[in-house]
Amino acid sequence: MSTPGAVAAGTDAPALVPPPLSLYVHLPWCVRKCPYCDFNSHQARGPLPFEAYVDALLADLDHDLPLAWGRTVHSVFFGGGTPSLFPPAQIDRFLQGASARLRFAPGLEVTLETNPGTAEHGRFEDYLAAGVNRISFGIQSFDDGCLRRLGRIHDAAQAETAVRLAQDAGFDNLNLDLMYALPGQTAAMALHDLERAIALGPAHLSHYQLTLEPNTVFAARPPQDLPDEDHAWEMQEACQARLADAGYAQYEVSAYARPGRQCAHNLNYWRYGDYLGIGAGAHGKLTLGATQQVLRRWKARHPAAWQAAAGSAAAIGGEEYVAPQQRPFEFMLNALRLVEGFSLAAFQARCGLPVEAIAAPLEEAVARGWLERSGERVVPTALGRRFNNDVVALFLPG
Template sequence: MLAPPPLSLYVHVPWCVRKCPYCDFNSHEQRGEPPFEAYVDALLADLDSDLPLVWGRTVQSVFFGGGTPSLMPAASLERFLQGASSRLRFAPGCEITLEANPGTAEHGRFESYLAAGINRLSFGVQSFDDGCLQRLGRIHDSAEAERAVKLAQDAGFDNINLDLMYALPGQDLAMAATDLERAFALQPAHISHYQLTLEPNTVFAARPPAGIPGEDAGWDMQEHCQAMLADAGYRQYEVSAYARPGRECAHNLNYWTYGDYLGIGAGAHGKITMGHDQSVLRRWKLKHPARYMAAAGGEAVIGGDERVEPERRPFEFMLNALRLVGGFTLASFEARTGIAAADIEPQLQAAVDNGWLVRDAGRVVPTESGRRFTNDVVSLFLAD
């Protein structure tokens, strides 16, 4: 039997100052002031349409992603949160994250975000090297990044994530290590540390920049930086996520444990467990902001609905859960997929035999080799 897992709310804000050449998210360069008030109206209408999917359930986390959500005025964020919390039950201490661009930080803005209900910030720093930032097409420099974090801390935020990338064009191991040292000096609660990848349909994929480190150099950076993060007190709990004790990202943990989430906003994706018919629904919204706002509140805003067939659920579950350093329990697999653990016994055993997974008292944990070859492990669970 499928058991409804924890529920999160994802809110997509599609505008940004300038689209980065490596970005494959649904983001659109702003032309003048984006219509934020009209967008909040559309978000609430969109939420109203999706409410029947989650009647009676409690929201454990909220995440504003983008684009650059920190472009949105605090008053608009507050109006959405007030509207959402009047429609959905928010758990006590609900984690509410806002992605922020250091290049759009202003004095007083963070105090307003905190007053609006935001209690976690995620800064897209990417690097503290100005040359690397320029090659990545970022609109901020290292001084602005440090200033933005300090402004947020002075405003009262103590739950802050810094996004950092490595294997950047023109970067060597020493430069990657220096990025981490400068991040540690700011004492964030959480660090996301991931390798630059050339995603399809991006500028970098079409015209790869010169000087991207090779595979071996990238692996050396990853191993060296993982050791630095551990020494600094940041525990790795996911492939690219490191946190101080108790500061793991609740929202992302819900994704990685195959939890449920409503996706509200232009291009947002959601995944909902439907108890009445024992199904898993994936739903996504129209991507273009103007089309989305015109259609919000009606069925036309839905870009697509898809039922995840039982034979696909093991793959989807593993695609997420095997990113976690601590792995998963077979009981959680059965509850989240509605499939008996015995049905995936041959695949599990094959992964164990290859040295990719270990099993102990009902828990399945990826080995170091398994984490390095995650794609190979996950592919074992593809439906025939």
């Protein structure tokens, strides 16, 4: 009997080599659901069960531990929802429990997503003491009109205050999320947002276009005055040039960083690394060296249902083994977002496949001017980065 997702015996395929491992922790509640958001987030109604939820997180982690025995965790990311709704004491309790169960790399990056509208004076020091060493602020814009149209609960002044509070508390590794191509936004407005962000001196900036995702309020009722694709491209080009001038190097489609300050957690995703996903609706991806499989597992989406079942198989929303013929597409979906591209050796180790498995689409992408190949390295061109979806589609299984 064949093993699901395994390469057939007798082939000359390279061995799957487990890549670096990260830990993703989903904290699902927010003050108010934004109309553009398609994440598994739920509006808080009444007091939140912080302590019980952390108990459930640790039980969920215990259940998944056999998938990661002996491996080192290189980054932790608290995503949501709005993780900053959780008190620092509960973040601390979780990190202590997780580090007792898993081997944490020395000095690993620990990121907490934060809504400026939930930041309270004095709490950043406590998050830092708990072990959080990177804050990611969901600012989106410094224009109050744009923020209102996006359904955000903060204004520009609160955003600037929250960033400065975090810096005063000792955080020097900050990311600011900004959107462009917002309803009613011009290129000048997008650049003004960027100038205010740069003035705060963050180590990292995420700068991405507003998209109308399925199953969101904006998809059902699109906002008025959305910039068209030509105007969105104009904004992107102008903002990319300004970011470069300010010393932020683009290293991914929508990520820019000062030297040495790239997000380690997200880099691991884009390099087709592994991650444990715990919490309501969290997704994980694990390379199983013993059976030469790639497993994807996701948890039940609704917080109450997941919490009630945490620590048992009933908390698993689903799982699947990634078939060998599907791995090149998954790998490229991530790796081709990176300016650095990928090495052919990394492809073989992550996918357990020979280079011949991608020879034809790789040759076509090079011929179209979308990718450049230099020895063992494959790098997307500027044209390839602009038409990323078309490049990745070449690697879909036939």
